[in-house]
Amino acid sequence: MPEKKFNVAVAGATGAVGNQMIACLEEREFPVKSIKLLASHRSAGRKQRFKGDWVVVENLKESSFNGVDIAIFSAGGDASKKYAPFAAKAGCVVVDNSSAWRMDPEVPLVVPEVNPHAVADYTNKGIIANPNCSTIQMVVPLKPIYDKYGIKRIIVSTYQAVSGTGIKAMDELSDQTRCLIHSEKCKINVYPHQIAFNCLPHIDVFLDNGYTKEEMKMVNETKKILEDDSIGVTATTVRVPVFIGHSESINIETKKHVTADEVRVLLETAAGVKVVDNPKENIYPLAIDAAGQDLTFVGRIREDESIPNGINMWVVADNIRKGAATNAVQIAEILAKEYL
Numbered sequence: 001m002p003e004k005k006f007n008v009a010v011a012g013a014t015g016a017v018g019n020q021m022i023a024c025l026e027e028r029e030f031p032v033k034s035i036k037l038l039a040s041h042r043s044a045g046r047k048q049r050f051k052g053d054w055v056v057v058e059n060l061k062e063s064s065f066n067g068v069d070i071a072i073f074s075a076g077g078d079a080s081k082k083y084a085p086f087a088a089k090a091g092c093v094v095v096d097n098s099s100a101w102r103m104d105p106e107v108p109l110v111v112p113e114v115n116p117h118a119v120a121d122y123t124n125k126g127i128i129a130n131p132n133c134s135t136i137q138m139v140v141p142l143k144p145i146y147d148k149y150g151i152k153r154i155i156v157s158t159y160q161a162v163s164g165t166g167i168k169a170m171d172e173l174s175d176q177t178r179c180l181i182h183s184e185k186c187k188i189n190v191y192p193h194q195i196a197f198n199c200l201p202h203i204d205v206f207l208d209n210g211y212t213k214e215e216m217k218m219v220n221e222t223k224k225i226l227e228d229d230s231i232g233v234t235a236t237t238v239r240v241p242v243f244i245g246h247s248e249s250i251n252i253e254t255k256k257h258v259t260a261d262e263v264r265v266l267l268e269t270a271a272g273v274k275v276v277d278n279p280k281e282n283i284y285p286l287a288i289d290a291a292g293q294d295l296t297f298v299g300r301i302r303e304d305e306s307i308p309n310g311i312n313m314w315v316v317a318d319n320i321r322k323g324a325a326t327n328a329v330q331i332a333e334i335l336a337k338e339y340l
Contacts, residue, residue, distance in 0.1 A: 137296045
């Protein structure tokens, strides 16, 4: 029986994540019958390659999704709020990378290695949400620990690459670095402070509780994905002068006692995880090694000696790929294989 193929659209096709989504569809040999590339009117008319052919980027509008089976969105929250319902009404299933739908109780929030069963709930609104990049790479290694030992509390500090903000932020880091090396004054546009040779404990806007929106995304999304509101989660998110690859220091308090060796063995066979953990040889996950990869890398696994049931780990992933584009395409793969 021939493989079923699908009419696919990518909204926000000209952005950094959109470009990677197109590449992932091709690399993973997603069964594409036709592809429609969508963007704002500013980018409409450009041409992008897909499987050796040039495809003209079209203006994103309400009627863009007629005849489309699956649409992968990376066009920003406002565009997702406006156009995803039109896509769903046209019979298209939306996989949305923005924060617009993540905490909607009727919209599943999915990491394929963690809660693939949640994809079935796409029928509620015709929309599936892709989690925040920093949440995705955290819950991938947490899931097997949660299943076997239970998790009482999570303390996470992130070190997030500028690509999470977009191409303009990557350009700003490059320009500032060049200027500072040549003792020139650097321009500050994207972030409130210089990012080159600096760390900013500030991602997204500050909320009334003193946390940033990014930090609360990690708190709320983790509970929704693991389907457990009893887990205590606290986060501090930091922007660092790295181009690609988010790093996270994660402290976990488990319900049952577990040793570092037991966690290491457990994660060796966990879906989507690669253990890189040999500190004696200076081997541990690095952002530069994770760039371009779809796995989540885990190392520095050790017991927290300050509490009876504590584990520390260092987790790194490519925020553009696994943290966004690849995760979205993996969701589309589940849709295509099991539901459509």
